[in-house]
Amino acid sequence: MNAQNYRLLPAWDPVLRFLHWWNVFFMSVQVATGAAFMVCGRGLGEALETKLVVIHGMAGLLFGGGLFGRILWLFIGPEDAQWRGMLPISPAQRRELAQTVSFYLKGFKGVISPSPSHNAFAGPVYLAYMIIASAQIASGSALLGLPDKLRAKALSGEIHETCFVLILAYAGAHLIAVFIHELTERHGLVAAMIHGKKTFTQEQADGLIEKHPHLNEGGRDERED
């Protein structure tokens, strides 16, 4: 039996990782409180509902801060975090996207090219999520400024509820995708979103370093003293 060599390559920068977990936490708080409003309606009682609205609003603003930071990071962050790295604009990215879609359509069978960070299909999905989440923050902010009686009738209320469902669907699909990719590719995705490095076989790592030389030596060092 041959021993397989593995190598850790830098995938996500610390700012992106922090923003990811920050947004996960506050999105979860919002989903929990939002679901309570949707399921219980007026059954919560006025006192509890008022408290939940405050928590929901505060979590929404804190989530909005993280989301806005991530959107700006699309333009000034490192290569893998930028919008250019997420949209299929180059022929190579379009090829990888087609390959990834075909991998999904075949029931997660076949070969998928290893990517240094997110895969070619995930990039556009994340961008779509950012647009929906922005609409969610904007509509939520508009709702917070309205009196109770008007909230139910407002257009922003309908947008907020629709985006809530879309975000829930996105979160579910994201978790399933992470689970399936982890099972089929074994790059240590969840751990990579904590310590920043994905696991590759030596052969995969060599191929990626050839395409992206900055991955060698632990990535780019952009520190400024």
Next chain:
Amino acid sequence: MSGKINIVFGFFYLAFTAVLGPAFLVPQFGARGAAMAKAGEAVTAAQTTDASSAQKTAVALSSLMDALKAQQINGKGAHSHGNLEALLNIVAGFILLSLAIPGAFKKLLTLMFIVGALFHSGILYLGAVFGVMAAFKFIIIGEVSLIGGLVLMGVAVAMGIKGKDGCR
């Protein structure tokens, strides 16, 4: 360079928001006092007359409404928040200059504090001083930008201030 931009912006912005005090808010104190005095006189007149004098009661009510309107000083939010956000930019700029963090991260923080100030107190300024009420629709951008900037500044300080060995 990133921190320097915040400091320069902060001082100029502070000048624009500080000037709101003497030029915009102080003159309102006189108007408020006059409205209160007028309402007081009208109420006294209504109280000392016959109960059937509807005209005097109406004048008293109208004066009271005017006095209440005068209490709502416009521009107070722009002045107080603007000053605070200008100082925040100055302080954040100084801190950014001393942090050892990636250049892109510094750019992000610089942008977030400037966008935050302009879209938060800047919009309050536009609304209160120039009456551009439509701008209030975009105030959420300033709010989330400032909140995100503050949170990420915490991360930047945790990452970028060197330990004991780094100071030697």
